[in-house]
Structures are given as structure tokens and as C-alpha cells.
Amino acid sequence: MDSRRSSRAVIDPKVRQVGFFTSAPLPPDRTQSDPPDPIRSPPLADASSPGNSLSPVMIPPPRHPSDSLLRLPHSPSDAFPPPSPTTTTTSLGDFSDDVTAASSPPPAAARVRGRGSSVKQQGAASSFPGGGFEVPPSVKAPSSVPASGLTTVSVVKLPPGISVEVQSDRALNSKPLKEKTSKAERRAIQEAQRAAKAAAKAEGIKTPAVTALANAKSAKSTKPSPQRNDSAVVVAASEKKGGDRSVEKDRKKDVPHPRMQYDDKSRVQKLKKRSVVKPTEARNRVELFRHLPQYEHGTQLPVLQSKFFQLDTLHPAVYKVGLQYLSGDICGGNARCIAMLQAFQEAIRDYSTPPAKTLSRDLTAKISSYVSFLIDCRPLSVSMGNAIRFLKSQIAKIPISLSESEAKATLHSDIERFINEKIILADRVIVKHAVTKIRDGDVLLTYGSSSAVEMILQHAHELGKQFRVVIVDSRPKHEGKLLLRRLVRKGLSCTYTHINAISYIMHEVTRVFLGASSVLSNGTVYSRVGTACVAMVAYGFHIPVLVCCEAYKFHERVQLDSICSNELGDPDSISKVPGREDINHLDGWDKSENLQLLNLIYDATPSDYVSLIITDYGMIPPTSVPVIVREYGRGQLWIYEECDPLASPGRCSDAVFFVDGLIFYPSQHLVLSFWFPDRPPSGLNNDLLERSDNFVTVAENGNFTNFEL
């Protein structure tokens, strides 16, 4: 109960605060030079707008042409005064105010520190099922990238080189008084202004200077290409991009390129030549699914096994994972993704760049070949696709200056971090959110076997909630049986039935929890076949359907039916019913060419049937999926990296700052952030109650303390 209440407190205030913030009037003491315009967001809120990305149900504040320039102050580039002279002084003053406050921490902050350490110990000892959300040591690795190690505030994504500059600006800026700019800074300012002017001229519409700045920066940096993704966050944050070239290119790249269509003969031929696995085509292909690969199952495995010693291009770990996919030993989106990433980790560890090649190019090619092997074994899930995209972008981001061993270590830790933050921690956050939706006396229905739902049920049971579980299962995999076994072992009261009986059992159900393989950006939930049936019946009975899905499984693709894109399983498992010898009507008939056996793996649930999607960003309606994909899809990891003092202590040495929702007392690693997805408050025992521009009220063990900022 305790954690439930605390998590309530976690969820409620964020929404309220967010609403407050964007429309809050300017505090008079700070913005004297500004005309009191109620619509305009205060500089602080402006600064925090990129940080909004951390709050789950957050709408970016409205943008006005006049205030687009004001946004600068708290972005990392805030040392550069924006073109408008009036705002320049304000923002600079603002900024240095903050910095001075940061560099000389007030006594209150010191108090917090003292307490902070003890609190942290409590957190470690807390019995939250996550087991204390300590970030694993490997996550620290980013600090091995020397440049970015110094970065502090930047929510706007910057290449490491730039952030060094910002850091130095900061150092310079905070010591003397305002308006003292270094040479480098002045140059940067000029450049920014020039870029902004040029952009404005080119488009004739307002271009947020942030973009211009980011672009100026990216143009300046040594390696522009890897930055695409970084600036994408800025791009996403500031809406109208107009005719900015690089952005335009980005946008084009965003359109997911078409998938392989297997009814295209020539391409299939090409593919066959390349592929290691040579599957035999199924005899009776289902006409409707010609565009999907339809192969005989069970034939490739022995062939592949025998090929083991001939495939020297493949890393054994990747090979092993591929075989496991093929045989079905590993299934489930998260399990498959983690297995793949760990195999890649091993492969990268054993990798050495061949002479006369660059690491990033060669390794990318290598990974691509691994991926195509894995695709041959089993088509990729969306989660795996996203993970591969992440890995490739990380590889591309590696500076050439980095030595091979360093680069490998970086990648290793990047992968580790992805697994931890995007999957493991994300699941814990989902559990935390979802448990609040379980009341005593509930009857929860779940379909198939979802790892997230299983964790939710187990956690709710551990919390002592009284509820009953209905597990609905279907042929041919009967994954629900395994879930049933695990839950019954744990002592949960379960009812087991098959999907046809769903209308019968739905009468007694009060909530439906479903897992998902992916959530597409039109809100369609792409999941195990049958999920749509369950959701539909629940919708018919007016029972809420809650879909649990980690945000890394979101995809910008859209889909309306289950036919255009799907995966086909082994058709033979349809005709045979294991354990029922009396069902043998089709023995011998499956060779008839009139009979086709269709074993769909996934289906698409229309968003109408989904009441709520529980992700690591909180609980959102299906209509918000494209927003999540767009705003946080890209450089989201960078936020963790650059703003996460736990991950790299000492990096944010003595700054007290916050990006909306994030408050750092970095030297003590105390983070007061309740919508920072992977830092549950139960570990910190602090509740942020109130936040104005000047102070934060923190409730700690029942005491309320105001901290000046």
C-alpha cells in the first residue's frame, strides 16, 4: 500500500505542474526587461521545454514567434546571446544567475546534500521489486568518452566536442560577471546569428533559433553526419522546420522504407543468393500472404547446424542466437531483443578492425550481415529493429579519434545501457504504473504470455492485493500454459480458458492487461495473434483494455490490418493438435493443394479498443503514440547520458539546475525527479510537491522543506 500511495503522488502532480508551467506568468524579479506578456512562457519554462520530454503526459508549450528566441537561455547554447538585443541581456543575466547559484550552493542545498546521501542509502536498501534502482556500473561508461563527460545541462543534443566548449563557457561565465564572453564564444554567437538570419531569410517564416544554433553547431563540428539524430531532438522540440535543408533530409529519412515483399520475384532471388539459411518454400502457400515469406519449418535447423564450421563470417554468439530463434527457444519481444544485443556485445568484443578500414564503417557492415542472418532465421520484431537502429547510430557516432578498444568499450556500455534503461528499467516503471490500476477484488484478464504483464501481476500479488487472474490461451503455441504455471506457483488464483470462451469469461472480468510486440504510430497495437479478439470482446463488454509496452517498441510505421505485414508460423502446427490424438482428420490431407494451413503470428488491434497504453513514459492514450515516437524516439538516450549524475558522478560537479521536472543536486547524486522514468521515488523517499521558479518544496519522511534554487 505504501508504495502505491507514493506512486500516486508521483503520478498526479506531474500533470498538474505541467499545465501550470507553460502558462505561468513571469516572475517580476527575473524578467524586468521583458514586457509582461501572459501568453509568453517564462524563460525558465522555456528552458525546460526540452526537458519536458521526461514527463509522460506532457504537451510541449505553445510556441510563439516572439518567444522562440527566448528559448535559448537554458539550453546548453545559452551562452550565445540570441540575435534580439533586448532578450540577450535578459537571458544572459538569467543564465549567470543560475550558474552563480549553482557554483556557490546555498546552505539549503547543502542540507539537502547531507540528507541526500542518507536517503540514497535507504533507497538502496528499499524493498522495491526493482531492487533499488541503482544504475549498473557499466552504465557509467559514457564518462569514458572524455568530451561528453563534461557536459551538464544539455538536453539539446550536442556532439561531444561542442559540449566541451559549452562547459568552458560556463566556467568562464560563472566566475566573472555577466556579459563577459570568450573569443570562442563570440565567434559562436556570430555564427549563430548568421545562421539564424540566413535561415530566416530562406524561409520567410520564423525559425526557432535553437534549430539554427544546432545547425550552426553541427556545421561547425568535425563530423556532421552522426549528429543527425541528435539534432533531431531539437527538431522535434521546435515544431515548424520550414525549408531547412538538413532537417528536410532528416524528415525524408524518417519515412520508413518499404519492407521486403516476397511476391517480388527478382528481389527474392537476390535475397536467396545472399542468405545463409536456405529454406524450402512451403507447398501450399496462402494466396493472400504471397508477400510474406512462407517456408517449410523445421528443415533449416539441421542444415544450419551442419554448416556451423563453414560460416566463419558469423560470430558464434550471433549464430547461436539465430539458431535459438529458429528453433523457437527464445521468443517474446524483450527476450529476443536482449539475446540479440548480448550476442552483438560479444561480437563487438571479439571484433577487430581490419587494416585500412574504419571501425564505424566496417562494424556497421558487420552488424548488417549479422542482422540479415538473424532475419533469415526469423523475421525481426519491431523491438529488435529499433535496437539495431540504435546500435548503428551509436556506431556511427563514435569519433574517429577514439581508439579501437575505447570505441568497443563505449559500444559495449551503450548496449548495456540500452538493455538496462530501455528494457529492464522500462519494465519496472511500467509495473509501477500498472500496479496503481489494480484494485482489490479485481479480476484481471490477460492473453497469452507477456513478460511485462507477468511482472505486473506478480508485483501486485507481492503487494498483497487481492485479485484473480484469467489467463486466456490459444493454439498453437499455448504460451498461456507457461504463464499459468508460473503464476500458480507464485500462489496467484488463476482461471484458465481458451480464446473461444472469451465471451463467456468476459462477464466476470474487470480489467484486461495485454502485452504488445509493438505499438505503431496510428495507435495500432501489433501483438500476438488473438490479442485483437480479446480487446474487441472487452471493448464490447465495456471493460478497460490496458496495453503494456515499453517505449522502445514504438514504431513510426502505421498499419490498418494484420495482413499487409505479418509473420507466418509453421503451418504443420495447425493441422496437428498435440495431446489430442482423436483430432487427426487432416492426417494425409495437408498435401492436397486445395488445403492451405495459415498460422499467423501477429495481429493488429485497432486503437479504438485500447483504453490505455502503459509505457515507461507513463500511461498514455493510443493517440499519443506518435507524439512519443516523434518527440522521444530519437536521442532520448542522450538525455540520460548527459543529465544523469548517477551514471557519471562528477560530471555535473557543482551545478544545481533543472530542466523542467529534473532537479539535480549532482554532487550528492540526488535527483528529485518524479517523471524521470527510471528513477522511482520509492528509492529516494522524496516527493516533489511544489515547484516555482525560486524554490522547490520537498517532502521527505513527512517533513516539508523548501529549497531555494
Next chain:
Amino acid sequence: MPDTQVLVNDFLNKLKKRKIEGSQATARQTAELLRSVISQQRVPYTNQAGALIDAVKAVGEQLIAANPVELAVGNIVRRVLHIIREEDLSLTTAAIGGLNLSAVSDDENDDDRDGDSTLSAAAVAAAARSTLRPPSLQTLLEDTPVSAAVPQTSSSGGDSEGKSKSADKSSRSRKLKHDVIEAVNELIQDIVTCHEQIAEQAVEHIHQNEVILTLGSSRTVLEFLFAAKEKKRSFRVFVAEGAPRYQGHLLAKELVARGLQTTLITDSAVFAMISRVNMVIVGAHAVMANGGVIAPVGMNLVALAAQKHAVPFVVLAGSHKLCPLYPHNPEVLLNELRSPSELLDFGEFSDCMDFGSGSGSPLLHVVNPAFDYVPPKLVSLFITDTGGHNPSYMYRLIADYYSADDLVVQRRATAGN
């Protein structure tokens, strides 16, 4: 009499043990049993129809109680009761008609009818008219005594019997039994051939290149599809296998054997595939008076999916499946839970169960219902042996087959026991 009792007991056992599969087989056997009951029944001189009705009711009650979920039994019992009433009525009206004729032509021949001579010829004529024809506007406007006389004559009680104390009484009694048995034979014939009559309509509903989805297996559906196939229509069929009985495999096999393009899918893929389906054609277990359908489990899922995608949901049902009752909470009251072993093997979970401790209530329940209820709003069309009908019309269609007395009397008799 004793040999019918043996037959009845035998059939009761079969019903209780659920040995008879399918409503058609049940209906046919019920009708045959009732036929033998009727033929064995010794008919008294007076109130023959009443005696027959009592005998049929007595047996019917037991049959219905043996398997209340198998609505076809009750349907057939009511049908037979209705037949007896109808035959009796037609005999009566024929007799009255004859009486009228003779009364008009020759009064002396009517020497036996001294008891009835108090009745005026006009009154008898009015009674006969009201039994023969539906009430005309004129009779509706006339005062009540005439209409009050109607139930007297129409009820198969002593009134008509009183009239039949005639020389032809033995022939009449034989005639009644004979007629009833004839009619029951016709009923049996109808039940047996209802497939053909339904299948005849197939070409009107299935066009070229159609994609049809069905769930589980139904002989009616099979014949229906095959009739369309014989008329040179080419179409493809998706068959959902219908867990946990997997009758869909059987249907798929039959369809493939007859050369139809068939795709077997899992039940969970119904929603995924229904967007590419032109029509859903399914069989039913029973059709209720409100147009709702009791169908094999999983049908509601299919119906909901069909509604979502605006795919016509067509139910094929022989007239023996039409049940005159209105369902109340049919998902529970008209359902049956089958063995959990169809879902989980016995002992599969015994290692997880700790019976020694805990509250005593088991942690694991397995639910395996046999039927689903499809509400009338999800059904687009019923095709019976008399043609296609809307769900909203079913109550009227059903009224043709059953007399209203039997619905109530049945209940009262059950309550009396």
C-alpha cells in the same frame, strides 16, 4: 406401454450422458421416440387428443430434464404437441363442417346428436367459422359471447369429444392417431431433409470469388457450401478450427475432399482475417425466439468481428432448431461446461498445486464452456428451410410451429412435478 418405457429410458440415458451429438440427430431421435409413444398409447373414447397430449408431455418432460441445454428436444416435444392439437382441430372442424352440411341438408341423419340439439345451428356455425378462419373484422366488432364460445371449441377438451359420441367414433379415434403419426413422420422427414432445403438457397447467397468464413463444423454449412460449389460457383473458404473440439479440421477435410479452396486458420486469427472475408456462414445450436443464437463456443467472437468489419453474419438453421423460448442470461443458463481435460491434461498441473495448505479453494480453475450466445443484433440473416429471415422476424416464424399453450403448460407441468 412397457416397451416404450424401455425406449424412453434408453433415450434418457443417452441424453444424460451426452451420447447424442448434434441437434439434428437429437431432434430426429426425439421425434421417433415420440412417434412410438403415440402409437403405443391406448386412446380412450373421450378426449383422445388430451390423452395423447398428456402422454407426450409426460415423456417430453423427462427428456427435457435429461438435457435442458439441448433445446432441440424441447422443440420437438412442442412440435409434436402442436401437431396433435392441429390434427385434432382439423378433425373437429371437419366434423363440424360435416355437421353443418348435414344440418342444412338432412336433419334426421343427425339422430345421435341429441345432446347437442340444444345448440342452435347458427351458434355451431359461428363456432366452426371462428375455428376455421381467423377472426374477421366483423367478429371482432360483435359482442363477446361468440368469441367466448371459441376457446370452448378450440380447446381440445370434452366439447369436441362430446360431439364425437357417434358411430364413427372408433374410426375417428383411429383417424386422429393415424393423422398424428403421419404428421410426425413428416416432421421427421423435414428434419432429415432440412439440409437440402437450406442448401437449395445457396446459389442465391454465394457469388463468384466470394470469401467465406466459418467456424467449427456444421453439416448444414457443409451442404450449403457444397451446393454452391455444385452450381459452378468458385469461392474460397476460411475455416476457423473451433477449439477445443477442433471440428473445423473435419469440415476442412470434407471441403477439400469436395474440391473447395480451403484455408484452415486458428480461432485467434479470426479477427485478423475477417477484414478479407465477404460473408460469414455458420451453423447454430439453437435459435431463440428473440432471434438470438445459441452456437458453438467462439461464435460471439466471430460475430463481433464480423460486425466490426460490416461482414454479413449468416446463420443456417433447420426449423427443428427454432426454439420458442426467450433466453434469459443464456451465456450461463443455456450453457454447459465441458471437461477441463480438453484444455489441460489431467495431472499437468498437479505439481503446482499445494492442496495441503491454503484456504482450501483451489488456485486453478479451468473453464471450458460448450456454447456461446450471439445476440440478435449481430446476426444479419437466418436461412431456414422456409427461406431467409431477419432476426426480428424469428418470433413470428416460431409461432407457426408451436402453439402458445405448450410453452406455458410445459412449464406448469414441470412445476407441478
